[in-house]
Amino acid sequence: MGDADWDVVVIGAGPGGGTAALHCARLGLRTLILEEHKEIGVPVHCGECLSEIAVQNLEIELPEEVISLHVKGIRVLFPNNVEKKLTESGYVLEKHLFEQWLIDEAVKEGATFKPSHKVKGLNKNFQLKNQFSNWEITGKGDLFPVTTKIIIDASGVAGITSRILNNSNKIEVISGYQYEMIEVENDKYLDFYIWPKYAPEGYVWMIPKKNRRANVGLVTTKKSEKIKSLDSFIEDTYLSEKKKIDPVWKKSGMKIKPFGGTIPISGPRNNTIDDGLIMIGDAAGFTSPLFEGGSHLAMKSGKFAAEVCKEALQKNSFSKNDLSKYETLWKKEFPPYHKILKGKKALYDLTDDELAIMAACMPDEMNGMSIFTKIGVGLKIMIKSPKLIFKKRVISVLLSFGYSRAKFYGW
Numbered sequence: 202m203g204d205a206d207w208d209v210v211v212i213g214a215g216p217g218g219g220t221a222a223l224h225c226a227r228l229g230l231r232t233l234i235l236e237e238h239k240e241i242g243v244p245v246h247c248g249e250c251l252s253e254i255a256v257q258n259l260e261i262e263l264p265e266e267v268i269s270l271h272v273k274g275i276r277v278l279f280p281n282n283v284e285k286k287l288t289e290s291g292y293v294l295e296k297h298l299f300e301q302w303l304i305d306e307a308v309k310e311g312a313t314f315k316p317s318h319k320v321k322g323l324n325k326n327f328q329l330k331n332q333f334s335n336w337e338i339t340g341k342g343d344l345f346p347v348t349t350k351i352i353i354d355a356s357g358v359a360g361i362t363s364r365i366l367n368n369s370n371k372i373e374v375i376s377g378y379q380y381e382m383i384e385v386e387n388d389k390y391l392d393f394y395i396w397p398k399y400a401p402e403g404y405v406w407m408i409p410k411k412n413r414r415a416n417v418g419l420v421t422t423k424k425s426e427k428i429k430s431l432d433s434f435i436e437d438t439y440l441s442e443k444k445k446i447d448p449v450w451k452k453s454g455m456k457i458k459p460f461g462g463t464i465p466i467s468g469p470r471n472n473t474i475d476d477g478l479i480m481i482g483d484a485a486g487f488t489s490p491l492f493e494g495g496s497h498l499a500m501k502s503g504k505f506a507a508e509v510c511k512e513a514l515q516k517n518s519f520s521k522n523d524l525s526k527y528e529t530l531w532k533k534e535f536p537p538y539h540k541i542l543k544g545k546k547a548l549y550d551l552t553d554d555e556l557a558i559m560a561a562c563m564p565d566e567m568n569g570m571s572i573f574t575k576i577g578v579g580l581k582i583m584i585k586s587p588k589l590i591f592k593k594r595v596i597s598v599l600l601s602f603g604y605s606r607a608k609f610y611g612w
């Protein structure tokens with residue numbers, strides 16, 4: 202294989218890119234991280250929660266300064282005031298500080314970080330006999346062009362490599378926006394409202410932060426109405442008395458505007474590797490489809506990518522075939538997307554009353570339900586409304602709630 206400036210170039214300094222770079226550097230690979238923005242993690246496009254299970258699974262020790270609040274779990278609120286808890290501990294982060302910390306850690310391990318470097322072009326170099334040699338990356342920034350043996354695409358929903366190379370299917374996205382608010386009391390639960398009135402085919406959240414701050418936002422497929430719906434939700438609930446503020450990372454403006462972005466919702470891309478290329482995180486379509494958490498998946502896929510890069514570079518062979526272990530690893534580890542997507546579709550098919558009936562049959566605490574409890578829930582629903590079981594596929598909804606827990610990479 203021909204030589205190159207770098208063993209690995211990671212595109213994007215989000216949680217996925219930071220984790221991939223950290224592990225690549227730890228494994229002794231010459232690693233460069235390219236980030237289009239001047240500042241890491243800004244603008245924040247995340248509700249900022251990460252479960253304790255994720256932290257353990259990723260073997261990281263979060264420094265206190267990146268943690269905004271230690272939380273107890275999620276409370277799901279259904280129409281007609283039915284509430285259910287999913288108690289599993291975790292964190293609300295100061296996400297931009299968390300992402301900065303991850304990159305600092307990668308740099309301490311030997312990675313090089315270049316902000317204000319936007320990737321715009323990719324050129325595949327071959328040796329004789331059409332054998333892949335390396336990539337030349339071009340873009341806006343002093344360091345370009347650079348050559349690398351392997352690219353880890355961690356560019357988020359932009360999916361820059363698949364956009365340029367057209368080597369994968371398109372993914373569906375949903376848009377999510379939130380305000381930061383203050384004077385919001387909390388009992389350390391994240392509130393997720395499945396209230397179709399405000400968030401058709403989505404949900405509304407109140408994610409508490411320290412000093413009575415909170416992220417209040419929603420995701421919905423009704424793109425054109427998202428801000429109006431979020432404002433109406435705030436106006437119609439206890440939040441109407443609370444104040445919206447600009448987050449610390451944002452320059453104060455005349456008018457406080459919501460912030461956010463788009464999230465992949467159709468499951469993984471049909472192709473997450475190419476010659477000398479691995480896609481991770483949102484760039485690969487890895488988000489938990491029901492509640493759209495993606496940081497845990499992005500970071501785990503970043504770790505897998507680093508391990509596969511190390512092995513391939515050791516063998517000095519990094520064609521698409523040599524990187525196929527990456528797909529084996531994530532397919533074995535990540536939750537069954539088709540089941541979650543099926544359940545999500547069935548969930549959006551339910552009316553407010555049907556949602557309330559289903560929820561009323563569930564135990565107050567949804568974590569750690571035994572098989573007997575689950576059967577009991579099924580029976581209760583069948584007695585109250587057989588149509589929900591036989592026509593509205595409510596069992597698949599319940600399954601998809603189950604697969605949205607932290608141990609299945611829900612958050």
Ligand SMILES: Cc1cc2nc3c(=O)[nH]c(=O)nc-3n(C[C@H](O)[C@H](O)[C@H](O)COP(=O)(O)OP(=O)(O)OC[C@H]3O[C@@H](n4cnc5c(N)ncnc54)[C@H](O)[C@@H]3O)c2cc1C
Nearest residue numbers: 213215216217237247248249250320357377482483495496
């Ligand atoms: C409103 C909202 C709320 C969310 N809430 C949560 C939550 O609470 N918990 C959770 O787990 N997930 C949440 N998510 C999803 C989560 O934010 C993403 O899944 C996660 O950030 C994905 O990480 P990533 O590293 O793959 O991509 P990103 O975090 O998107 O990072 C990609 C990086 O690549 C950079 N980049 C893009 N293109 C280029 C280029 N051409 N050249 C150089 N750099 C480039 C970007 O600037 C960015 O820094 C939320 C998403 C949204 C939109």
